[in-house]
Amino acid sequence: MPVPHVARRPGATRVTLLTEGTYPHSHGGVSVWCDQLVQGMPDLDFDIIAVTGTGREPVVWDLPAHVSRVLSVPMWGDPPQGRPPRGRARNQLTAAYEQFLTALLDPHAEPGFAPALYAMARAAADGTLSAFLRSDRAIALLTAVWNRPGLAVREARPTLHDALTATALLEHALRPLAAPRPENGVAHAVSGGVAVLPGLAALERHGVPLLLTEHGVYLRERYLGYRTAPYRWPVKAVVLGFFRLLAEETYRRAALITPGNRYNRLWEEQGGADPESIRTVYNGVDPAAFPPAGPEPDTLTLSWAGRVDPIKDLETLIRAFALVRARLPDVRLRLFGGTPRGGEGYRERCEALAAELGHADAVTFEGRVDDIKDAYAAGNVVMLSSISEGFPFTLIEAMSCGRATVSTDVGGVREAVGDTGLVVPPRDPEAMAAAALELLGDSARRRSMGEAARLRVIEQFTLRQTIDTFRSIYQELPTLDRRSRTAQAPARTLAPVGTGTGSLAG
Numbered sequence: 001m002p003v004p005h006v007a008r009r010p011g012a013t014r015v016t017l018l019t020e021g022t023y024p025h026s027h028g029g030v031s032v033w034c035d036q037l038v039q040g041m042p043d044l045d046f047d048i049i050a051v052t053g054t055g056r057e058p059v060v061w062d063l064p065a066h067v068s069r070v071l072s073v074p075m076w077g078d079p080p081q082g083r084p085p086r087g088r089a090r091n092q093l094t095a096a097y098e099q100f101l102t103a104l105l106d107p108h109a110e111p112g113f114a115p116a117l118y119a120m121a122r123a124a125a126d127g128t129l130s131a132f133l134r135s136d137r138a139i140a141l142l143t144a145v146w147n148r149p150g151l152a153v154r155e156a157r158p159t160l161h162d163a164l165t166a167t168a169l170l171e172h173a174l175r176p177l178a179a180p181r182p183e184n185g186v187a188h189a190v191s192g193g194v195a196v197l198p199g200l201a202a203l204e205r206h207g208v209p210l211l212l213t214e215h216g217v218y219l220r221e222r223y224l225g226y227r228t229a230p231y232r233w234p235v236k237a238v239v240l241g242f243f244r245l246l247a248e249e250t251y252r253r254a255a256l257i258t259p260g261n262r263y264n265r266l267w268e269e270q271g272g273a274d275p276e277s278i279r280t281v282y283n284g285v286d287p288a289a290f291p292p293a294g295p296e297p298d299t300l301t302l303s304w305a306g307r308v309d310p311i312k313d314l315e316t317l318i319r320a321f322a323l324v325r326a327r328l329p330d331v332r333l334r335l336f337g338g339t340p341r342g343g344e345g346y347r348e349r350c351e352a353l354a355a356e357l358g359h360a361d362a363v364t365f366e367g368r369v370d371d372i373k374d375a376y377a378a379g380n381v382v383m384l385s386s387i388s389e390g391f392p393f394t395l396i397e398a399m400s401c402g403r404a405t406v407s408t409d410v411g412g413v414r415e416a417v418g419d420t421g422l423v424v425p426p427r428d429p430e431a432m433a434a435a436a437l438e439l440l441g442d443s444a445r446r447r448s449m450g451e452a453a454r455l456r457v458i459e460q461f462t463l464r465q466t467i468d469t470f471r472s473i474y475q476e477l478p479t480l481d482r483r484s485r486t487a488q489a490p491a492r493t494l495a496p497v498g499t500g501t502g503s504l505a506g
Contacts, residue, residue: 013044014185015474016202020051020195024061024070027338027368028307029393030215033283034190035061040467042066044474049179049198051075053341073179075172075194082127084135093123093132094141101145104241113245121201124177133171139163146234158234165231166238173242177201182208186477189250192218193243196250209255209477213281215390216411217267219247221311224388248272255477258470260391261412279473282412283391284466287458290400292450293377300440301332303379305372305394306386308339308365313408314350316429317385322357323433328440331362336375338368376401380446381439386410387426396461399453404446406435416461420453 017023023034038046048070055074063070085093096119103113123129132138139160145151146158176197187199188211202208222243226236251257251273258281259265265278302321306312314335321333339347347365354363369375372394376382382398382405389395389411396416398405405421407413414423422439424431439446 013474013478014047014182015044016047016049016182016185016187016199016208018049018051018187018189018195018199020191020193021053022190023050024048024059024063025050025052025057025072026060026340029283029390030190031061032393033215036284036463037467037470038067039064040463041471041474044471045185047071047182049073049176049182049195051176051195053077071179073176073198075175079134079171080127080130080175080178082129082131084131084137085123085126085128089123089126089128090132092119093128094137096120096123097132097138098141098145101142101238102148102151103245104238105145105151110245114249117200117246117249118204120174121177121197121204124174125181125201125205127178129177130171130175133167133174138171139167142167142238159232162232162234166235169235169239170242173239181205184208184478186211186474188213188474191215192247192250193222194246196246200250200253203253210250210253211256211258211473211477212250212254213258213260214264214268215260215283216388217264217390219243219271220267221388224311256473258473261415263411263415264390281466281469282415282461283393283396284461284463285393285396285400285457286463287400287454290373290376290397290457292402292454293373296380296443296446297378299330299332300328301334301379302381302383302436302440303334303336303375304383304385305336305375305398306384306392307337308335308343308347308350310343310346311386311388313385313387313427314346315353316427316432317383318350318354318357318359318363319429320385320432320436321363322359323429324436324440325359325362327437331440333359333363334375334378335363335365336367336369336372336378372397373401376403379403380443381406381436383432383436384408384413385426385432389413391416396457399450400457402450402454404439404449405453406432406439408432417453418456420449420456 017034022028023031046067050070050072052072052074054077055072059070096116099112100116102109120129142163173194176194179198181198181202183206187202187208189196189199190213192214199210203210226240248271251268251271257268257273257278259268260283262280265280268278269275304317325331354360376398382403384392384395384407386408387410391412395405395407407417407421407423408426409423410426417423422435424435
């Protein structure tokens with residue numbers, strides 16, 4: 001659903017942000033980052049192509065006048081309008097889709113993925129792809145590929161239900177190919193995965209340079225998510241194969257990749273990205289907007305801020321808190337942040353865990369706060385318990401507020417913290433509790449670490465540095481000679497599909 005804004009200004013650089021499940025339809029770290037870029041560059045024109053759930057999600061950010069258009073691309077709403085192709089077009093799309101499926105399942109056929117994807121992008125632009133993928137022909141093609149000699153799925157014999165499920169998941173995942181693609185400027189995907197699809201199509205059709213920023217590693221998060229997905233192995237093999245090959249094609253074709261930390265860079269290089277096309281750009285905050293938090297609370301308190309989501313692993317935090325409270329009976333745990341639609345069950349599970357451990361009276365879910373600084377000020381120590389992160393805003397915001405932190409060693413956390421906080425292994429409540437007790441028992445150390453953390457933010461992670469870097473990139477990319485990008489060496493395999501196992505959205 002398009003949201004018009006104002007007429008485009010002649011001569012202004014045009015940037016099309018490509019998002020999934022974030023800006024401008026939801027809150028969270030990636031959305032904050034997008035809003036910072038947009039608000040910080042009023043001299044540029046922005047469009048937004050946002051992959052959403054149903055297409056009925058409201059815009060929850062105040063968009064400035066230089067955002068010309070917001071286009072919502074629903075993955076799970078009503079299917080796109082259009083009819084299946086006929087005649088020669090049907091035969092061409094059938095051949096392309098068979099090549100696409102074969103690439104997902106046969107390592108020797110992987111070079112056919114990209115040509116098939118772009119042929120399907122042309123069909124999507126004509127309005128025929130979605131209807132084709134909802135047809136019996138598409139299901140029969142997958143069944144035939146599964147049963148092809150030499151391509152037996154060893155882990156489980158595929159069933160008709162598997163074919164129906166996998167085909168439906170692919171149809172939803174490929175819907176962004178039908179979005180109107182930018183014809184000039186820069187396409188900036190702020191995550192990997194399906195958000196990139198309009199950018200790849202624009203690069204292939206119009207030569208629009210593609211910029212990729214990964215805050216977390218999209219493919220890694222899909223592998224983590226699929227561990228608990230309610231699908232049989234044949235379905236997971238198809239969908240994870242798609243995500244893996246899409247990641248490799250994105251890394252191969254992007255004019256520039258700007259990971260938010262060095263950890264992400266390793267994944268991108270392993271996925272076939274040219275090291276010379278990777279430039280690490282850290283997230284930044286405005287230290288004036290996150291000043292020192294002031295006096296600590298009188299009651300010893302651990303605070304946490306973020307969205308209530310399984311990837312934040314609040315269960316480990318609650319278990320760690322139970323161990324802390326065994327030593328410090330008066331300590332509290334305050335959890336700040338909203339629960340995304342569909343995440344209510346996870347919050348209820350966390351609340352039940354706190355009650356089961358006997359600490360419901362000391363663990364409070366406080367929802368969203370008008371001023372996130374209040375969440376950091378509420379704790380003597382600010383906690384981060386995630387199992388996957390990029391370069392988390394909540395961490396550098398807490399550091400800017402001068403609070404000591406205990407964080408899990410994921411993504412770019414260690415790069416952010418340095419020696420100004422304690423870092424522990426993920427999913428280790430004992431280690432997390434020990435670190436929290438160490439800081440709760442030493443106010444002088446908390447104070448010195450908090451002061452050092454704020455200084456580290458001022459020196460290395462300011463918003464102005466981030467905005468200036470991306471402004472330069474936006475102005476630089478359209479002038480690059482991109483002809484060699486289409487002839488890079490084939491991507492290396494990121495990981496065998498068998499290592500992953502979640503929902504399409506993770």
